[in-house]
Amino acid sequence: MKQVGEARDGAESLCPPIDLVGEPDWQPFDAPALVGASLRFVSGEPDGNRYRVRYYRDAHQQLQARVWFGPETEGPPGHAHGGSMAAVMDEVLGLAAWAAGHAIVVGNLNVSFRTLLPLETVVTVESAVVSAQGRKVLVEGRIRQGDTVYVEAQCLCITLPDQSPASRQDAR
Ligand SMILES: CC(C)(COP(=O)(O)OP(=O)(O)OC[C@H]1O[C@@H](n2cnc3c(N)ncnc32)[C@H](O)[C@@H]1OP(=O)(O)O)[C@@H](O)C(=O)NCCC(=O)NCCS
Numbered sequence: 001m002k003q004v005g006e007a008r009d010g011a012e013s014l015c016p017p018i019d020l021v022g023e024p025d026w027q028p029f030d031a032p033a034l035v036g037a038s039l040r041f042v043s044g045e046p047d048g049n050r051y052r053v054r055y056y057r058d059a060h061q062q063l064q065a066r067v068w069f070g071p072e073t074e075g076p077p078g079h080a081h082g083g084s085m086a087a088v089m090d091e092v093l094g095l096a097a098w099a100a101g102h103a104i105v106v107g108n109l110n111v112s113f114r115t116l117l118p119l120e121t122v123v124t125v126e127s128a129v130v131s132a133q134g135r136k137v138l139v140e141g142r143i144r145q146g147d148t149v150y151v152e153a154q155c156l157c158i159t160l161p162d163q164s165p166a167s168r169q170d171a172r
C-alpha cells in the first residue's frame with residue numbers, strides 16, 4: 001500500500017507546503033542566529049517529511065513554536081512516535097532557556113503523553129521559563145492544538161560556564 005509522502009516508485013516525495021504562520025502578536029525568532037546551526041535534528045529540514053518547525057516569540061517574549069509532525073515521525077500507526085514528541089520538547093524548551101539569556105544544556109526532561117497526536121497535524125508548542133536559581137533553569141511547556149493537549153513537559157536546564165548567548169553572538 002502506498003504510504004503518505006511515498007512516490008509510486010517507492011522514493012519519498014515531499015509533502016506539500018504547510019502553513020506554520022504564528023499568532024498576530026508573535027514575532028519570528030531566528031534560532032540559528034542565537035545558538036548557531038547545530039539544531040538540525042528537529043528543525044533542520046524546513047521542507048522535509050519529518051518535522052517542519054517555525055519559531056516565534058510571543059507578546060511576553062516567551063518562545064513559541066508551530067510544528068508540523070510529518071509522516072516520518074510515525075510511531076503508532078498514523079500517529080507521532082513518543083520519542084519524536086520528546087525530541088521536540090527537548091529542543092523547544094532548551095531553546096526557550098537560551099532565548100531567555102541562559103546558556104544551558106538540558107539535564108532532565110519529564111514528558112507526559114496525554115493524547116495520541118495524528119500525523120500531518122500542525123500543533124503549537126508553548127514554553128515558559130518558570131524559574132532560574134543558581135545553575136538551574138526550569139522551563140515548562142506543552143504541545144497543543146486548540147483545546148487538545150497532546151504533551152506536557154518540564155525541563156531542568158543547567159547553565160554552562162563561559163557560554164552566554166551574548167558571548168556566542170559576539171564571537172561570530
Ligand atoms: C547537565 C550537566 C552539564 C551537569 O553537569 P555539571 O556541570 O557537572 O553539574 P553538576 O552535576 O554539578 O550539577 C549542577 C546542579 O544541577 C543538578 N543536576 C544536574 N543534572 C541533573 C539532573 N539530570 N536532574 C536533576 N538535577 C540535576 C545537580 O544536582 C546540581 O545541583 P546542586 O547545585 O543543587 O547540587 C552534565 O550532566 C551534562 O553535560 N549532561 C549532558 C547534557 C545533555 O547531553 N543534554 C542533552 C543535549 S542539550
Ligand SMILES: CCCCCCCCCCCCCC(=O)O
Nearest residue numbers: 035090091094095098106160163
Ligand atoms: C555546548 C555549548 C554550546 C551549546 C550551543 C547551543 C545549544 C542549544 C541547546 C538547545 C536545546 C537542545 C536540546 C538538546 O540538544 O538536547
